[in-house]
Amino acid sequence: MLHLRVVSPADRTEDVVALLREHRGATHLVLFRGAALDPAGDVVEADVAREAADEVLSRLCELGVDRDGGVTLEQIDTALSDAADLAEERAPGEGADAVVWEELVARTGEESRLNATFLAFLTIACLLAAVGVVTDSPVTIVGAMVVGPEFGPLAALAVGLVRRRWDLVRRAALALAVGFPVAVLVTAAGTWVGGLTGLFDASVIAGDGHQVDFVYEVGPWSLVVAVLAGAAGMLSMTSAKSAALVGVFISVTTVPAAGYIGVAAVLGDWGRVLGSAGQLAVNLVGIVVAAAAVLLLRHGPGRHVRRPLPRG
Structure with a gap:
């Protein structure tokens, strides 16, 4: 009730x-x-x-x-x-099957704001991912996945596209378009400082056989996981079963890929930069498409279209 x-x-x-x-x-x-x-x-x-x-x-x-x-x-x-x-x-x-559209629009609209808190969480998550990369620690990578706040804007994009709420689409796109580059730049700066102080060198990611190589190895399974995670995440949001969102966070490699971009760029490994960028793109697109598909399959575009979201 x-x-x-x-x-x-x-x-x-x-x-x-x-x-x-x-x-x-x-x-x-x-x-x-x-x-x-x-x-x-x-x-x-x-x-x-x-x-x-x-x-x-x-x-x-x-x-x-x-x-x-x-x-x-x-x-x-x-x-x-x-x-x-x-x-x-x-x-x-x-x-459990009901979608309260106004509640969903309000929730995703709030979680897609570009503000200091969003930038801080995304940056910290990417820095954690960078630590996981240079220490070859899957556990730290998983921690970075959980900390990352990127699912909010991705869900907002899906809701905005289905509801034709272009104000919501613009807000979410802005958060992602600004948030990830800022987080990657800060991560790159942290990697440069770490290399300058002797904490690690390029050899930490050289060669193969690392436990965290899955971050930049993009392939068909990357898309499969992203689609399943996007569907599960939107089902969780629309059915008010938020516990499932934790599983979504630790299924996709958006934040780890962004963190790897910062590390690999500073260390000059451009092949892994491109691989990580591809992984990031596949995950972002797969999540949004799957989340939008879930909304369309469950209840269509909804009844009432509210006026634009308030600024802020």
Whole structure:
């Protein structure tokens, strides 16, 4: 179940109440007259079955309460109520299969912002990957995979393409287009400093037989893994089963490939630079295509198209 709160202009409150009262997936309806101060209006609350939330949100947006008031959703972990059980039974479909589009757009939009936090996590992840490369440590590579924040913008790209939310596509593309070059440059600088201080030299990546060579060895299986990871990641996001995202993070080699680019470039191994760049490109494209395909196969492009995301 999801908890819905609507700040409604007084002249639309009766329509909001009628909508929630009549919808078979809504229950626990509460009305507070004149409770909202900014924006002014009434507050209407209800609990909504997840599989009914997308339809309810679309109809609320048709009433314009998202523009002149406000709509918020919160996850309910536990609901002890026969009325809630009945609402979930009456709502069409299964909650785990439901895509709440506005929730998905808001979540991916937030995770795709180009800000200091995103850049810091991506840079740290690439630096960890670089340490894993020069020490030939798969464990450190896996740690870099988990730290990397790149799945947020990749998911946002998929959602934006399916929903035709070009503002979301631009935001996610900017985060990736700026974030990876910055992280690679910082990693290259760290590699140069490490070589200058004698921590390692070019011999650390020379030859074959290293445990981390899979990072730059791009091939058909790279695409297969990226597609499966992208599909699993989007299924996790749309079904609110976030635990599966950890498996996604440690399946793809986006961050390790970016980290290897920085190391190999400084040490002059341009073959491995190209191989790592290919690995990075295959993973990015495979994840986005698979995630978009999952959205299309599950529920199509959705009902309601909201106005552009706020700047920031």
